[in-house]
Amino acid sequence: MNQIVDYIQSRKENSSEPFCAFLYDLDHLREHVRRRVETLPASCRLFYAIKANSDEPILRTLAPIVDGFEVASLGEVKKVRAVAPDIPILFGGPGKTDEEIEGAIDHHVSLLHVESVHELQRVANLASQRGIQVPILLRVNLRGPLPDATLAMAGRPTQFGIDETEIAEAIRLAQGLESVKLEGFHLHSLSNNLNPEQHVRLVEYYCERVTGWIKEFALQITYLNAGGGIGVNYADLEEQFDWDLFVKRLGPMLEAKCPAGVTPLFECGRYLTASCGYYAVEVLDIKRNHGKNYVVIRGGTHHFRLPVSWQHSHPFQVIPVERWDYPFLRKELHDNEITVVGQLCTPKDVLAKDIVVPRVRIGDVILFQYAGAYGWAISHHDFLSHPHPEHVYLEQSDRTFAVGGNKHGRRIV
Incomplete structure (x- = not known):
């Protein structure tokens, strides 16, 4: 300051x-994010959701620290590739065009978050035309119950993800498509949660749902994207999300509940750059x-x-x-x-x-x-x-x- x-x-x-x-303050940014990466359980990976702030100096500062970037447009993909040609990218968003899907392939996006059965078919069709296999996560709009937060993307009618009642259809379709590889699930459900223990319970709920799908459909998956959703308290700057308590509770919970061989991903935006x-x-x-x-x-x-x-x-x-x-x-x-x-x-x-x-x-x-x-x-x-x-x-x-x-x-x- x-x-x-x-x-x-x-x-x-x-x-x-x-x-x-x-x-x-790039020094503050660097130290704040480095500590979050270092204190997360070893099984987890932390991505920066660049929608929060995609300024080039911000991306350059974070590229050596985070495990990758989460984007929501081809424009954001290009911003990331301009500063980090090889860094992992997660690509989400409810309205991807064919140009964006092809751009994601061209720019070697690591995981494409598929938001509907129709989008799944489009991704598979474009990948098939190229004779390649695209790694995907299915984004699910869970039925809940989910915690209250400033913004909700699931547990209620929204434009995000595949309704949980339709996820069986999407999984079976993905299993039958040679041009996509189902790597896991994207379960980003809310934004600006300030309660660390509640957030651990939310991730635990994600683990339980994914475990159920693995058993029901005999899946072999690699990733559970728990989204971001960690908040900033603008009403009282002295009372922020208790990260230390969060990671203290998160580690043992993941050891007990996260499916074997599955890597939890977090894609925080606001929480990393606001301060x-x-x-x-x-x-x-x-x-x-x-x-x-x-x-x-x-x-x-x-x-x-x-x-x-x-x-x-x-x-x-x-x-x-x-x-x-x-x-x-x-x-x-x-x-x-x-x-x-x-x-x-x-x-x-x-x-x-x-x-x-x-x-x-x-x-x-x-x-x-x-x-x-x-x-x-x-x-x-x-x-x-x-x-x-x-x-x-x-x-x-x-x-x-x-x-x-x-x-x-x-x-x-």
């Missing part, structure tokens, strides 16, 4: 331009309307859509900036409740609502934390054609670089 604040204040000392940037990223935006104005204080920032939900998408007030802190270039008094608030809004011509452009801050002034910088996942990647960048934010990637270096006003021993990738 200190290096992020130093960078912002240094930039503002040397520039009168309103500050607006996504900032990424390394920040969205930093300068305060352009402070105004009061109908009894409420509004802090207007250089930026908004067209850059950082997550808060309005999830209907929450995103956590932030105010970074003081002493520079003031105007010949009149600087407006400020003390110990007041504020709502942080962007530049868009819509009342929905709100990033945080009714938050008490000790002090905020026009010209200070609002620093939104845990913005490294589903921020820029999911936003409507060109709505109203405002300028895009900068994207700055900071990491430790052996010597000091003076780049863009940065003189704090940091390197901008």
Whole structure:
């Protein structure tokens, strides 16, 4: 955090331009993910779901650490191959085109997640035309019961996976197709689970279902993809998912319940990258309307859509900036409740609502934390054609670089 604040204040000392940037701490990212990989049970593999953030420096930082990447489009396949020509790739998503299936084959995707019987037939047909065998996982929409979470992909009607009541048909079809090899099952059912013991029970449930299919259909499979689903607590940054408890409970459970010879795969996105990223935006104005204080920032939900998408007030802190270039008094608030809004011509452009801050002034910088996942990647960048934010990637270096006003021993990738 200190290096992020130093960078912002240094930039503002040397520039009168309103500050607006996504900032990424690559050292934090590297250490955070490395520890997750190292502490998972030895039988497991950890993939990064790049939909959370597919920026090239993020992928380059993670490629030497994770066991592979999970993608959901041919475009994402190409992004991965641009930084890691040989790394394993898992390819999912409910609406793959023939071009994407053929692209997955051309780019040597390790496992293709098949989402329907029709898609299974299409994959088999395309593979047969090439005279090859494509390794697949069948994605199953389990009936449950499943835990509650912010987003649910299974246990209820959704567009994801094959209904569990139809899985027998899909397994028998896959067994009879020479051009596909059924390597296992993909059971990603929910997103943003904050309860580690509940998550272990979920993976245990997956193991039990897969064990049943192995016995019923005399299967010889290799993988159980348990998906991602590990969450981030935006409401209280001090109370995050207890990873240590999760892996402590996970190991013994897998020894007892995971079918022999089956490797559990995890494909986390948000949980791996959220904490390394920040969205930093300068305060352009402070105004009061109908009894409420509004802090207007250089930026908004067209850059950082997550808060309005999830209907929450995103956590932030105010970074003081002493520079003031105007010949009149600087407006400020003390110990007041504020709502942080962007530049868009819509009342929905709100990033945080009714938050008490000790002090905020026009010209200070609002620093939104845990913005490294589903921020820029999911936003409507060109709505109203405002300028895009900068994207700055900071990491430790052996010597000091003076780049863009940065003189704090940091390197901008």
